[in-house]
Amino acid sequence: MADDGVGYYKSDEFPLLGLVTAVCCGNRSERERFSRSVDYYAYCVARYGVSDTQARVMTAAAHNPAAEDQLCVPTHEQLVAIVDAMVLELTDAVPSPVVQAYKLDPHLTHLFPTLDNLYAYYVIGTGAAPDANWRVPLLAEFDQFGTFIW
Amino acid sequence: MNLSSTLFEWSRTVTGAGAVIDERSAQALVRYIVELDFGCDNYYVETRLSSLPQTDLLLAFERYSPNLTRLQQRVRRLARDAAPASQSAWRTAEQFLERWLSPADPLHEAVSTVWLEFDDVLRPLSEAAPSLSACAVPAYSACFEPRKANAPAIAGALQIAHRALCGADGNSTDFQRMNMAIERLPSNGRFIHLSHMAARNSADVKLYGVVPRAEFVTYLERIGFAGNLARLAELLNSLYTRELCGEDLYFDLNLSNMHSPRRASLGLAFSQQQVVAAASQEGDRSALLARLRGIGLCDAAQASALAEWGAYGSQSGSWSKPWVRRWLDLKCVMNASGELESKAYLGFAQRRSPFAVASLPHPIEHAPP
Numbered sequence: 222m223a224d225d226g227v228g229y230y231k232s233d234e235f236p237l238l239g240l241v242t243a244v245c246c247g248n249r250s251e252r253e254r255f256s257r258s259v260d261y262y263a264y265c266v267a268r269y270g271v272s273d274t275q276a277r278v279m280t281a282a283a284h285n286p287a288a289e290d291q292l293c294v295p296t297h298e299q300l301v302a303i304v305d306a307m308v309l310e311l312t313d314a315v316p317s318p319v320v321q322a323y324k325l326d327p328h329l330t331h332l333f334p335t336l337d338n339l340y341a342y343y344v345i346g347t348g349a350a351p352d353a354n355w356r357v358p359l360l361a362e363f364d365q366f367g368t369f370i371w
Numbered sequence: 372m373n374l375s376s377t378l379f380e381w382s383r384t385v386t387g388a389g390a391v392i393d394e395r396s397a398q399a400l401v402r403y404i405v406e407l408d409f410g411c412d413n414y415y416v417e418t419r420l421s422s423l424p425q426t427d428l429l430l431a432f433e434r435y436s437p438n439l440t441r442l443q444q445r446v447r448r449l450a451r452d453a454a455p456a457s458q459s460a461w462r463t464a465e466q467f468l469e470r471w472l473s474p475a476d477p478l479h480e481a482v483s484t485v486w487l488e489f490d491d492v493l494r495p496l497s498e499a500a501p502s503l504s505a506c507a508v509p510a511y512s513a514c515f516e517p518r519k520a521n522a523p524a525i526a527g528a529l530q531i532a533h534r535a536l537c538g539a540d541g542n543s544t545d546f547q548r549m550n551m552a553i554e555r556l557p558s559n560g561r562f563i564h565l566s567h568m569a570a571r572n573s574a575d576v577k578l579y580g581v582v583p584r585a586e587f588v589t590y591l592e593r594i595g596f597a598g599n600l601a602r603l604a605e606l607l608n609s610l611y612t613r614e615l616c617g618e619d620l621y622f623d624l625n626l627s628n629m630h631s632p633r634r635a636s637l638g639l640a641f642s643q644q645q646v647v648a649a650a651s652q653e654g655d656r657s658a659l660l661a662r663l664r665g666i667g668l669c670d671a672a673q674a675s676a677l678a679e680w681g682a683y684g685s686q687s688g689s690w691s692k693p694w695v696r697r698w699l700d701l702k703c704v705m706n707a708s709g710e711l712e713s714k715a716y717l718g719f720a721q722r723r724s725p726f727a728v729a730s731l732p733h734p735i736e737h738a739p740p
Binding site for chain 2: 300368
């Protein structure tokens with residue numbers, strides 16, 4: 222697929238929501254663009270139009286101690302910062318009119334139902350209004366990644 | 372990365388950890404993980420706090436986990452080499468996985484997560500066999516409100532899972548009891564997973580689910596639960612309080628003994644959903660552990676060590692190993708006479724995150740101001 226440097230899930234009105242959705246639930250090629258970036262900051266700013274502050278929140282994990290697998294996984298506090306930046310972006314926001322959008326990865330939207338709903342409501346203009354306290358389940362979706370039984 | 376060494380290190384270095392997992396059991400757990408060689412990256416260690424010590428190991432696999440082919444190959448091999456006494460349980464696991472990993476099989480869509488449980492790791496692996504649990508709620512590890520899941524879809528998934536786990540037809544007692552328990556659920560109750568303890572002599576079948584607090588006792592009456600409901604009502608005011616559990620109660624219903632006044636048991640879980648729903652987000656469960664300690668269901672050393680396990684990762688500055696996630700679950704099982712046995716579940720997994728960024732190069736340092 223031709224690529225003009227614009228993120229598949231980019232939103233002019235909600236750039237951070239578009240970026241987070243791309244990273245978490247985007248199709249494989251878009252996710253790989255992020256995970257294989259040599260410059261995450263540039264990816265966030267150039268491809269999704271997020272602000273400097275938002276890009277720094279998204280790439281803060283680069284400052285964590287290097288893990289054995291050479292990935293820097295965000296700490297809980299860093300995930301809280303991402304969610305809080307999203308809250309800031311979406312506070313008092315008005316959802317977009319219905320627009321066409323690239324399909325998200327259905328296996329991943331299962332794992333991020335709150336994020337999927339936020340993107341559908343604000344960016345695509347088709348979803349149901351999210352619960353008022355969406356911050357809590359969204360943080361849990363970002364932070365769980367452990368399969369609990371109870 | 373070595374998850375099992377993390378557990379071993381914890382058991383040796385944290386004050387009180389020896390009262391939760393003694394050194395011999397910790398060594399046995401590491402040996403099990405290595406010898407099973409399932410490529411698993413998500414574990415529970417289950418340990419009894421208030422009765423004769425026993426340490427069990429649970430391994431979790433989601434439908435889209437990596438290494439499922441390796442799991443299947445290893446289970447085939449272990450089933451082939453199993454001791455006669457454990458062959459049946461291994462064959463059940465082998466056949467279940469064979470179907471679950473076939474996308475065309477209804478079991479593949481019905482079950483989102485499978486846990487393999489090995490009881491008493493002090494027994495040699497050559498004598499052990501797995502019991503399986505199958506989760507019917509889609510994407511359960513991201514589902515913090517299972518009561519909103521599609522009820523008919525879950526009921527259908529549990530029926531498929533039961534047939535695959537128990538190999539029974541629709542006439543078996545457990546199958547009929549399961550359907551009755553599902554049909555009589557209140558509209559805002561859900562069952563979540565089904566367990567067949569194939570490796571135990573009892574071969575019990577258990578359903579895990581959630582019911583609103585206000586309807587819990589009446590629901591159990593409606594399904595003919597023969598356990599001690601007076602004692603249960605008392606526990607709802609003393610241990611399973613609103614303060615500690617909120618409005619949703621998570622429970623493990625043993626279908627095999629639920630109608631026996633002398634055997635009926637009930638598991639009462641303190642779930643991750645309750646941690647997430649609670650305003651305090653109390654991962655270390657310190658208030659709950661204090662309550663358990665107050666009624667003699669754990670001692671001070673256990674409470675201290677378990678709180679440390681649960682707190683890991685939820686406090687600033689504790690990220691010495693950011694690729695490991697740890698969490699703590701607790702459960703009490705009430706027997707027919709109303710006595711409680713407490714258990715701790717020490718969860719640990721490789722942390723994964725879509726936001727992970729490679730440590731080198733350090734892109735943010737080159738970013739414009």
